[in-house]
Amino acid sequence: MLKMTHLSKAYRTEVVETYALRDFSIHVRPGEFVAVTGPSGSGKTTFLTIAGLLEEFTGGEYLLDGADVRGLNDKQRSRLRNEKIGFIFQAFNLIPDLNVFDNVDVPLRYRGFKGAERRRRIEKSLERVGLSARSRHYPAELSGGQQQRVAIARALAGDPRLLLADEPTGNLDTQMARGVMELLEELHRDGATIVMVTHDPELAIRAQREVHIVDGQVVDLVAPPRVGRPSSQAQV
């Protein structure tokens, strides 16, 4: 599903070159739930943005669902991102002017679905996250947990092959965080491939496997006790 081999990402200025990722390799198979952990500044989010085709990488190889993404132009990357990837952000990143229905509608608009198909998918996604009754509410009228559920519904609406979650419970209190994690676990049980960046060991332990990053490199492969569906094979 997601395979990065000897991938690097460098930020260059006139005087210095800083590597956010260096010789970074990871392989996430379909149906896996992988937690990517590491201290602040270790390169977790850079990995996620590269995985999500939001940022170019400097060297190495990245195959997304078998397709080499190097050299794709903006239009191709945007198309691939829209079709293959669902994002879940720490800050939810809902558009405040749009109600729940319209927020979930955003990626479907860019996919070019017709009205009836979009409606069907939106209703299905909202039902999945238990927010069908809130479709006309605006983000400001929802709790943090509900907003994150809307974000998850938005990520799910296009039936992506891969869900990328960046600290999905980072802005939530314990109870809400638990609810969101249970939802992610439920999605995983239903077959979703999830890569979750987190610095919270308690959340990481709920993934099938954990990839630890320090200074832009994978330093360890942890195989904690697993919850949810067992992984076929975990490898880095």
Added chain:
Amino acid sequence: MFGYYLGLAVRSLRRNVVLTMLMIGAIGVGIGASMTTLTIFRAMSGDPLPDKSAQLFVPQIDNWGPKRHGAGTTGSGLKLQDQLTYIDAIRLMDAHAAKRQSAMYGSGLPLVPANPKLAPFTARIRAAYTDFFPMFEVPFLYGAPWSAADDTAHAAVVVLSRKLNDKLFAGANSVGQSVNLDGHVYRVVGVLQDWEPVPKFYDLTDEKFGKGADVYMPFTHAIEQQLRGSGSFNCKDPPESGFEGVLRSECIWIQFWVELPTPAAVADYRLFLRNYAAEQRRSGRFDWSAETALRDLPEWLRFSEVVSDEVRILVLVSFSFLFVCLLNAMGLMLAKIMARAREIGVRRALGANRSAIFMQCLIESSVIGLLGAALGLALTALGLLGLRALLSKSIVALTALNTLDVTLVLALGVASAVLAGLYPTWRAGQVQPAWQLKAQ
């Protein structure tokens, strides 16, 4: 996606009403100022007879010589005289060297309406030859021009303007009726449709944008009646006393137009004019080689300085003002769009490519432009109304907005806003979603 982007644009504009109003205001005020001046400039510089202006010519003859060249004429002292003497006008008429030709001048006469409820008033008169009407394609509501025989016979016939016919005859067909001008009875042979060319090209010596005549009568009859001109009257030397003295003088007060439909006819007429001037020298009237000129209508408007330098400068200044307004709008738009960098980042993450973001912002700019143009249109109308109140009545004809003007305003508004929005929109397309999302 157009409908979707349009909906997003409206939402975005409603999000920050004050900022939106400022942008619309900046564009609207700029457009209002520039379009007010441009409307007047266009009316001033427009071609009153676009289909025929290249065939209409004004002959000019230097009958004053080098010593008093141009003295007393309008504009700079070096310009060739802009009117003819009666002597030259009649000789050119008699030569019949053009397809159509008419000497003419403006005057005024007291008109006593048959209807006792109407008070007598001074009617604006234009004395001309019958060719005046077909040469200038003057449209008739009733009847027709008087005949060439009427010109020859100095007939007491008139053609009325539509307004005068409405006033005197309640708009009915008055052909065959009579009007009383200064105690003389004139038979109506025709009534014009509305005809007010802007500028009043056939006689620019008085009011360039003034109203046309109420009554048209044969030139020959007006001269017979010793009807003096009411427009520009300039002399090299004081004329002898009496109307006959004026007719014999070197004073210029007659406008003269000819219709020359082909380049060959134009060349022939130029030659004719030069020969005429040479003949005047041979006959002893001129002791100089008199300069002649033959200007077509557009050139005549330039020669007569219908559009003054002040007006051109005003247009330039007002468009500079529009530019400053657009810079302001651009700044505001940039602030507005960059404040939404996070949203743009999210949209990019959800699958929007740069073109999609560009289109979304472009449509938002266009909506602002349309609203700015609507405000600009209202301000233009207000500006023109203000000018009507402030300036002379002769300007009124210039202060009308036509469909083309409205289209121009709307196009200018949208183009301005899109122009002002181009840089912010480009910047929006350059938003790096990763940076925005990392910054959370």
